[in-house]
Amino acid sequence: MIERIPHFLQVGTIKFELILIIGAFTHYNQTMPDLFAEQSQIKQDAIRPLADRLRPRTLREVVGQRHILGDEMLLPRMITADRLTSIIFWGPPGTGKTTLGAVIANETEGEFLSYNASQVGVAEIRNVIDSARERIRSSGQRTIVFLDEIHRFSKSQQDVLLGSVEQGIVILIGATTENPGYTVNDALVSRSTVFHLEPLASGDIVLLLQRAMQDPRGFESLDLNISDEAMEYFANRADGDARAALTALEIAVLSTSSGKITLDIAKQSMQQKSLRYDRSASGHYDHASAFIKSMRASDVNGALYWLACMLESGEDPRFIARRASIFASEDIGLADPRAVEQAAATWFIVERIGMPECKLTLSQLVIYLSNAPKSREAYDAIVHAVDDVQHRRTVVAPTDHNPELLPKITSVYVPTKDPT
Numbered sequence: 001m002i003e004r005i006p007h008f009l010q011v012g013t014i015k016f017e018l019i020l021i022i023g024a025f026t027h028y029n030q031t032m033p034d035l036f037a038e039q040s041q042i043k044q045d046a047i048r049p050l051a052d053r054l055r056p057r058t059l060r061e062v063v064g065q066r067h068i069l070g071d072e073m074l075l076p077r078m079i080t081a082d083r084l085t086s087i088i089f090w091g092p093p094g095t096g097k098t099t100l101g102a103v104i105a106n107e108t109e110g111e112f113l114s115y116n117a118s119q120v121g122v123a124e125i126r127n128v129i130d131s132a133r134e135r136i137r138s139s140g141q142r143t144i145v146f147l148d149e150i151h152r153f154s155k156s157q158q159d160v161l162l163g164s165v166e167q168g169i170v171i172l173i174g175a176t177t178e179n180p181g182y183t184v185n186d187a188l189v190s191r192s193t194v195f196h197l198e199p200l201a202s203g204d205i206v207l208l209l210q211r212a213m214q215d216p217r218g219f220e221s222l223d224l225n226i227s228d229e230a231m232e233y234f235a236n237r238a239d240g241d242a243r244a245a246l247t248a249l250e251i252a253v254l255s256t257s258s259g260k261i262t263l264d265i266a267k268q269s270m271q272q273k274s275l276r277y278d279r280s281a282s283g284h285y286d287h288a289s290a291f292i293k294s295m296r297a298s299d300v301n302g303a304l305y306w307l308a309c310m311l312e313s314g315e316d317p318r319f320i321a322r323r324a325s326i327f328a329s330e331d332i333g334l335a336d337p338r339a340v341e342q343a344a345a346t347w348f349i350v351e352r353i354g355m356p357e358c359k360l361t362l363s364q365l366v367i368y369l370s371n372a373p374k375s376r377e378a379y380d381a382i383v384h385a386v387d388d389v390q391h392r393r394t395v396v397a398p399t400d401h402n403p404e405l406l407p408k409i410t411s412v413y414v415p416t417k418d419p420t
Helices: 007-047 074-080 097-107 122-139 155-167 186-190 202-214 228-237 242-254 263-269 282-296 300-312 317-335 338-353 358-371 377-391
Strands: 087-090 111-116 143-148 170-176 193-196
Touching: 074 097, 087 097, 097 111, 097 143, 097 170, 111 122, 122 143, 122 155, 122 170, 155 170, 155 186, 202 228, 202 242, 228 242, 228 263, 242 263, 282 300, 282 317, 282 358, 300 317, 300 358, 317 338, 317 358, 317 377, 338 358
Parallel strands: 087 170, 087 193, 111 143, 143 170
Antiparallel strands: none
């Protein structure tokens, strides 16, 4: 006969088992979320683009931009000393603006918040400012706000930041592909240090591509063989854009089972060169200015290059014809009166036939204007006459139309030519 277990022992056993179960469940709750988070992070990393996976984590890993990141330069000193003021990074795509923001997040002690200007509104900015103010009061910790594409902020949205930036409540790091002189409030620019990032050199692009093949975050585990011609093609075709080069390499690697990347594969992976030109932004005027200055310097090759840049980027050929017509009078004028006739004829043809054929007529005009003799006599004459009208005593036109009674204009706008 089996002896029954005393009641108090049964209760104790149950309690003990419950304790074991609760302990195991607590341990499970403590370890499993970490495991799930780790697995989730691995999955996220697997789909991240190569350029994002390889983003530098420290200042030492950043390639290029030696004019602002060289030894004893201002920006590295500010980051190393953790003494940041508000900053605006301005440069073409793929030159490291977001990367430098990530480096600052890793190497400084402040609370770092990152936003895209196209996705954040005024209400959220005010909340950030209020939180930053409270953070200073409670712990003295600074708040660093990285605002990508800051040029997408309207003037009123930028105004919200002014007070907090000026008082040091928020340290603003703005990133933009457009000239902040045109797209960012003057008051905000004056309170920030502007760093102009330049397109990366071909050698820097090659270094990044080599790093991608050797880094565990890249393709270290793969047996890759990339030809020198393919590497050179990537570096030159990227046109200083590190993201474009790394994206092309990733496409080549993922689409090639053999691991051998030839020049032909490189060309297929990076077919279209991306031109840096924005008709609605400062690049539009920068290219037009370079175009005019080249013709003024009689640099035919330079003028044709900038003409081609504008046309290939989709610029309205009528805009180019209009600027060339102005140039014909302003910079050539009386030195070759036929320049105006050539410009007028070109404008007429551009209006009638359009692209792509009108590029031939524009090319002809640019060569003519570049080689023509230059004179600003007509331009200077009217400028001086207008200045007299605006700032000197008014000369009253006579009511009598007798030409002998016309008042004498003493100013000399066009020097008298020596008849000999």
